[in-house]
Amino acid sequence: MSLRSQIFLIITLACIALSGCGESIEPNEPQGFIQTKGSDTMVNAVQMVAEEFMKEYPHIFVAVTGGGSGVGIASLINKTCDVASASREIKPKEIEMALKRGVNPKEFVVAYDGVAVIVNKNNPINELTIDDLHRIFTGKTTNWKEFGGKDMPIVTLSREVSSGTHMYIKEEVIQLGGKDSKAEFSPGTLLLTSSQAIVEEVTGNEAAIGYLGMGYLSDRTKALRIGRGQGFYAPDVEDVLKKTYPLSRPLFMYTNGEPQGITRLLIDFIVGPTGQRQFKEAGFVPVGATVAQQQQ
Amino acid sequence: MPNNSSESIASHAEPRRSEAGMLASVTRWRRKIGEPIIELCIRLSGILVVVFVFLIFLFLLRDSLSLFRQYPLRRFLFGTAWLPISEPPQFGVVPLLLGSIYVTLGAIVICVPLGVGSAMFIAEVAPKHLKNVLKSLVEILASIPSVVLGFLGIIWLAPVLRNTFHLSTGMCGLTGSLLLAFMALPTIISISEDALISVPRTYREAAFGLGATRWQTLWRIVLPSASSGILAAVMLGIGRVVGETMVVLMVTGNAPVIPRSLLQPLRTLTATIAGEMGETVGGSDHYYALFAVGLVLFAITFTINLVADLFLRRARK
Numbered sequence: 001m002s003l004r005s006q007i008f009l010i011i012t013l014a015c016i017a018l019s020g021c022g023e024s025i026e027p028n029e030p031q032g033f034i035q036t037k038g039s040d041t042m043v044n045a046v047q048m049v050a051e052e053f054m055k056e057y058p059h060i061f062v063a064v065t066g067g068g069s070g071v072g073i074a075s076l077i078n079k080t081c082d083v084a085s086a087s088r089e090i091k092p093k094e095i096e097m098a099l100k101r102g103v104n105p106k107e108f109v110v111a112y113d114g115v116a117v118i119v120n121k122n123n124p125i126n127e128l129t130i131d132d133l134h135r136i137f138t139g140k141t142t143n144w145k146e147f148g149g150k151d152m153p154i155v156t157l158s159r160e161v162s163s164g165t166h167m168y169i170k171e172e173v174i175q176l177g178g179k180d181s182k183a184e185f186s187p188g189t190l191l192l193t194s195s196q197a198i199v200e201e202v203t204g205n206e207a208a209i210g211y212l213g214m215g216y217l218s219d220r221t222k223a224l225r226i227g228r229g230q231g232f233y234a235p236d237v238e239d240v241l242k243k244t245y246p247l248s249r250p251l252f253m254y255t256n257g258e259p260q261g262i263t264r265l266l267i268d269f270i271v272g273p274t275g276q277r278q279f280k281e282a283g284f285v286p287v288g289a290t291v292a293q294q295q296q
Numbered sequence: 297m298p299n300n301s302s303e304s305i306a307s308h309a310e311p312r313r314s315e316a317g318m319l320a321s322v323t324r325w326r327r328k329i330g331e332p333i334i335e336l337c338i339r340l341s342g343i344l345v346v347v348f349v350f351l352i353f354l355f356l357l358r359d360s361l362s363l364f365r366q367y368p369l370r371r372f373l374f375g376t377a378w379l380p381i382s383e384p385p386q387f388g389v390v391p392l393l394l395g396s397i398y399v400t401l402g403a404i405v406i407c408v409p410l411g412v413g414s415a416m417f418i419a420e421v422a423p424k425h426l427k428n429v430l431k432s433l434v435e436i437l438a439s440i441p442s443v444v445l446g447f448l449g450i451i452w453l454a455p456v457l458r459n460t461f462h463l464s465t466g467m468c469g470l471t472g473s474l475l476l477a478f479m480a481l482p483t484i485i486s487i488s489e490d491a492l493i494s495v496p497r498t499y500r501e502a503a504f505g506l507g508a509t510r511w512q513t514l515w516r517i518v519l520p521s522a523s524s525g526i527l528a529a530v531m532l533g534i535g536r537v538v539g540e541t542m543v544v545l546m547v548t549g550n551a552p553v554i555p556r557s558l559l560q561p562l563r564t565l566t567a568t569i570a571g572e573m574g575e576t577v578g579g580s581d582h583y584y585a586l587f588a589v590g591l592v593l594f595a596i597t598f599t600i601n602l603v604a605d606l607f608l609r610r611a612r613k
Contacts, residue, residue, distance in 0.1 A: 152464070153464045155464045155465045160550070160571045160572065161380060161381050161571070161572055162571065162572060167381070170381075182382075184379055184382060187377070187391075187551060187552060187553040187554075188551050188553050188560075188561065189551055190465065190467055190549035190550060190551050190561050191549070191550040191551060191552075191563070191571065192467075192549075192550070193545055193546065193550075193571060197450065197546070200450055200451070201450075201454075201465065201467065204454075204455045204458075204466075205455075205458065205464075205465055205466070207464050207465070208465065
């Protein structure tokens with residue numbers, strides 16, 4: 001590219017960037033820029049909400065970035081984002097780091113998610129307990145016939161360690177909720193980079209078992225009914241909302257301190273009817289009106 | 297720009313000079329000032345490249361060494377478990393190193409005979425028109441993005457391998473090796489071919505003159521003469537395989553287990569860095585551990601490239 005065309009390009013870009021400035025904005029109309037970062041599980045839903053939000057408030061621009069729950073919380077601590085989304089709760093260690101840097105994380109529950117455990121459609125197994133899952137994912141049980149299935153070795157699939165869902169399964173299934181447990185995913189567990197890769201492998205492999213957010217469920221795979229204690233429950237809206245489905249979890253958003261101004265507007269919009277409708281469309285369970293009211 | 301200004305200065309100073317004189321002054325100016333400036337720029341870019349490599353190395357070294365202040369080097373180098381987010385975390389590089397070595401060896405076994413064979417065919421046997429077609433096909437092979445190969449691997453190759461070898465999953469080392477072999481082929485073919493072509497004509501003529509057949513000439517005379525160049529091609533191909541990330545991240549299953557065969561899932565050094573870097577908080581042990589993994593990788597590729605360079609230099613002599 002010649003120097004002249006480079007200069008031309010820069011001037012053009014500058015014109016485009018500045019062109020918005022000429023418009024007259026009502027002095028009372030909210031305007032600004034909000035950066036949200038975090039959970040890959042939630043990124044599609046947050047993007048949908050942000051688009052609706054920008055229709056409602058055309059002078060506020062909301063940027064939505066994924067990267068993983070840990071990335072979102074890390075950038076909130078580094079003050080490089082205004083709102084962090086996370087599919088897991090902030091860790092005490094992270095709160096400590098945040099306070100040290102003058103950031104006071106405030107938590108909002110914006111939706112509920114059931115982590116679904118999926119197997120191939122030809123797998124005769126329909127339900128497993130949390131204990132069974134623990135034995136499968138830690139490698140204590142390695143053949144489907146022990147659960148009454150076909151005689152074939154179990155192939156366990158997991159997400160990469162940057163995933164909030166990985167952390168959730170590690171705490172709830174591998175460590176069975178005990179933080180001091182030394183249990184680990186069996187070393188032979190395949191760590192796949194995306195929920196979609198898990199869907200592909202389970203679709204083609206009769207021996208595979210994997211987990212993902214209920215937003216990724218489709219009729220290409222079979223979601224198991226999961227039990228803890230009595231009864232088995234499917235990962236559907238009702239059982240996630242009632243928390244009878246054992247792998248139900250809230251999805252969070254974090255802000256620095258009590259949100260003010262346009263950030264407040266965004267949070268209110270997300271827990272409001274339009275935002276919740278978008279989360280529902282993305283396959284998640286909206287927070288009930290009562291919970292939303294508690295947060296107001 | 298500088299040229300214009302010099303012309304105007306020259307014409308201002310001596311307004312009545314002939315055009316030829318002006319031209320001469322411009323040429324003189326170019327020789328006296330222009331050329332040294334250009335030379336300086338070129339020299340500067342050369343030095344900058346060296347500085348960049350050096351800085352990258354320093355940066356890697358600094359951040360990796362930060363790990364060893366908190367985590368013993370011995371446990372990093374000989375540890376057999378890679379559990380970065382456990383309490384306490386374990387950063388044993390052995391499973392990752394072995395994963396990389398297995399996948400690379402598998403790819404070499406596949407791509408070296410295939411690559412050198414193709415190069416021999418293209419350089420010595422194929423008729424001219426076929427040669428041109430083949431050469432451009434090799435170039436096209438080189439231009440396939442690795443993520444596309446990875447995608448084909450997940451959708452097509454992994455299920456095929458699973459059914460062929462009756463595996464529990466197709467996401468294994470062999471899938472990675474096969475795809476990586478494809479990625480290294482263009483490098484190996486084009487450099488080996490260059491090496492074969494640069495064997496002097498007189499060698500061949502002498503061999504034919506002594507009554508050797510075409511095969512005998514190719515196998516006993518041309519190939520040994522080109523061996524240094526071919527070895528360099530192989531080493532560069534290996535360098536490419538060791539450092540490749542996307543394909544292995546997508547198809548090898550990434551299980552941090554000590555591999556016993558190529559038919560089981562494994563995790564490579566590169567996939568570990570790519571898969572985990574997103575979540576680490578800057579300055580944490582995990583962050584430094586990934587830099588240490590990067591240092592190990594850097595050491596491997598540096599050695600391979602150095603060896604390849606030595607062979608290439610010998611080939612040129």
